[in-house]
Amino acid sequence: MSTLIVYAGKYGCTEKCVNALTSQIKDPVEVINLHHDTVPELSNYDCVIVGGSIYFGQFQKACKQFCTDHLLDLKRRKLGLFICNAAYENTEQFLKEAYPAELLEHATAKAGFGGELNLENMRFLDKFLAKIITKSAQKENKPLPSIHWDEVEAFSETMNLHLV
Template sequence: MRNLILYATKHGCTKKCAAILSQKLDGEVDLFDLKEIKGVNYDQYDKVIIGGSIYAGRIQKEVSRFCIENIDKLKEKKLGLFICCMNESIKETQINTSFPEELLNSAVVKDSFGGEFNFDHMNFMEKTIVKMISKSDPNLPKVDGKENISKLSEDSINKFAEKINKA
């Protein structure tokens, strides 16, 4: 059984989740950052997992573009879709707006793994925006722009892995 995990990350959270997930999957696993890879040979993989983080309300353009350009090939695979998102109260909406409907309908599993505010990797403007949003949104943790915050859900990653392993 060969698994392919494709992801895009802004500040490293999605990369971290993809690595954790890769350790929980049965069989061989290859991980690729969609910002670095140009072409994928799907023939050698039984299962394909695609993930990205939500940044300013949207998933990375590399994830969107990849899904749209490869939709027919992806629908032929056992497919898993995930996002990293700090606001769990809107995770369903975020998942449903991040991937094409055809892929959402054919996916074996789709979920959010939580998220992180990694201020060590943010510039001044990003820190300022996150602080302002966290003050106005009661579903987000309050931040000071200095201390990193992680709300990753290993339980969600474990359940995702169980479902894709059984597919």
């Protein structure tokens, strides 16, 4: 069996999560960044994992388009869906808004992995807004956004159980 991970992100958090998934999935894995790579024929894969970041409340357009373009093929395979979002507490809402309902229903695993604010990679305006978010969280004694590695691991374990 083989697995394809298809993703799109903005500042590297999604890529970090994809790298972790790649090392934890038991099957051979091919990774496609929708911003840079050509999507291969999905019939070559038994399992597809799709993931992307939520940016200012919006899911990556490239991921949405991929899901729309390949809806029937995705429903014929084992499927995992994830998002990376700094507002971890809104994961369920963001998942419902990001993916078509029929894919969410079909998916073997779906999760939010949290997110992080990596200021060094950000453009000026994004960096400015991230600093405001960080200061606000600190004033309210809220934790800063972070990747929930336990969610990545649980997602991988669920996918591995269904790859057999």
